[in-house]
Amino acid sequence: MAGGQERILRRRIKSVQATRKITKAMELIAASQIARSQARIVANRPYRNGMKRIIVEAALGDPAGAAKLLATPENVETAIVLVITGDRGLSGAYNSSALRAGERLVRKLRAEGANVRLFCIGKKAGAFFRFRGMEVEQSFVGFADRPTFADARLVASTVAAPFIDGGAQEVLLVSTRFLSAATQAVEVERLLPLSMPEIPHADVPKKLKGYTEFEPEVEKLLTSLAPRALESEIFSALLEGAASFHTSQQRAMAAATDNADELGQTLSRIMNRARQDSITTEIMEIVSGAEALRSGK
Amino acid sequence: MATLKVEIVSPEAALWVGEATALVARSSDGDFTILPQHTATVGDLVPGVVRVETTEGDVAFAVHGGFFQVGPDEVEGVTLATVLAGVAEKTTDIDVARAQIAKETAEAQIAAETRNEQHDTASHVLAQAALERAELRLRAAAK
Numbered sequence: 240m241a242g243g244q245e246r247i248l249r250r251r252i253k254s255v256q257a258t259r260k261i262t263k264a265m266e267l268i269a270a271s272q273i274a275r276s277q278a279r280i281v282a283n284r285p286y287r288n289g290m291k292r293i294i295v296e297a298a299l300g301d302p303a304g305a306a307k308l309l310a311t312p313e314n315v316e317t318a319i320v321l322v323i324t325g326d327r328g329l330s331g332a333y334n335s336s337a338l339r340a341g342e343r344l345v346r347k348l349r350a351e352g353a354n355v356r357l358f359c360i361g362k363k364a365g366a367f368f369r370f371r372g373m374e375v376e377q378s379f380v381g382f383a384d385r386p387t388f389a390d391a392r393l394v395a396s397t398v399a400a401p402f403i404d405g406g407a408q409e410v411l412l413v414s415t416r417f418l419s420a421a422t423q424a425v426e427v428e429r430l431l432p433l434s435m436p437e438i439p440h441a442d443v444p445k446k447l448k449g450y451t452e453f454e455p456e457v458e459k460l461l462t463s464l465a466p467r468a469l470e471s472e473i474f475s476a477l478l479e480g481a482a483s484f485h486t487s488q489q490r491a492m493a494a495a496t497d498n499a500d501e502l503g504q505t506l507s508r509i510m511n512r513a514r515q516d517s518i519t520t521e522i523m524e525i526v527s528g529a530e531a532l533r534s535g536k
Numbered sequence: 537m538a539t540l541k542v543e544i545v546s547p548e549a550a551l552w553v554g555e556a557t558a559l560v561a562r563s564s565d566g567d568f569t570i571l572p573q574h575t576a577t578v579g580d581l582v583p584g585v586v587r588v589e590t591t592e593g594d595v596a597f598a599v600h601g602g603f604f605q606v607g608p609d610e611v612e613g614v615t616l617a618t619v620l621a622g623v624a625e626k627t628t629d630i631d632v633a634r635a636q637i638a639k640e641t642a643e644a645q646i647a648a649e650t651r652n653e654q655h656d657t658a659s660h661v662l663a664q665a666a667l668e669r670a671e672l673r674l675r676a677a678a679k
């Protein structure tokens with residue numbers, strides 16, 4: 240019956256509009272977080288660059304020590320993989336692309352004969368790997384949205400501990416890099432042994448003539464520098480991950496809002512037509528009824 | 537004229553950037569002062585107070601360990617000194633009451649754990665670190 244269809248349509252339109260309200264609100268919230276998380280990346284930049292400069296300086300001052308600390312491991316028996324995702328979903332491909340890259344990396348390492356110990360940041364990563372039957376050693380949750388430096392410290396000390404006592408030869412990081420507001424890309428990076436940082440071009444020290452003094456001597460400095468550099472790397476990866484998460488979520492929710500708009504429009508067109516049809520039918524019935532009565536007189 | 541540009545930087549933000557006449561701090565080799573045209577240096581900082589002397593008076597920071605770098609000069613005649621600190625705050629921003637409470641809590645915990653002879657538990661180490669931080673804050677604020 241026509242009236243019944245109209246009621247069903249009206250209910251569907253209502254539910255689409257309710258969903259649209261939610262996605263719109265999430266879009267706005269994510270948009271406001273983007274600016275904040277980007278500002279935090281910018282605020283972190285001087286520290287990060289300063290740290291890189293110091294490492295380069297120290298590495299140049301002590302090439303032998305640096306070679307030991309920065310060398311590519313030859314024989315990796317056990318590798319630690321740290322995957323950064325968000326705590327929440329509804330963020331487009333943000334979580335899934337990092338997770339897929341993480342899974343690929345784990346497969347590759349296992350194929351090469353290495354043991355893999357998995358550490359995760361974000362609820363999504365822990366759930367994903369556990370569901371797939373991979374053992375997750377530790378999962379850090381609750382700060383993926385707004386990481387603080389203390390969080391980065393905690394993660395750094397956890398993943399560095401097995402490396403320091405010889406239980407692992409390599410620490411790898413899978414995270415989403417915030418290249419610009421428009422592009423974010425998942426990257427796999429080696430955290431330990433430290434890789435020699437690439438200095439942004441503008442920063443290339445003009446006067447690196449090997450005339451730098453060290454306090455204390457450079458060997459000691461390098462060993463105390465390494466954990467701090469790791470913290471700095473993890474912190475910036477967390478910040479970029481958070482910014483990427485919010486950007487991705489904003490984009491996904493904007494698309495969802497658009498879809499809801501479109502669906503609502505289509506549904507209300509169908510509903511209007513159904514209503515029009517039922518009115519026409521009704522009029523036809525009345526008119527033909529009246530006609531019948533008149534001709535019956 | 538040679539000048540000195542000082543940057544005090546923490547991971548969350550640049551705390552202070554500006555021109556200074558001197559930078560006074562302590563590395564694991566001892567106290568040092570950086571003046572304009574100091575030679576290129578890289579070193580560490582032990583927890584303590586980092587003082588920046590400017591023509592408009594001194595600014596002091598409580599720094600809970602970190603590193604510093606002097607140079608390379610970006611501009612001829614401007615010596616750049618960068619202080620990198622994981623945790624740092626301006627001494628005037630220190631909440632003395634909070635630091636005092638933190639100190640007392642840490643002391644109480646340490647005392648309790650010492651009685652129970654739990655010297656090397658993780659919480660004991662954490663409490664020790666918290667105590668050191670609180671004491672540094674109080675010392676820095678009192679100056």
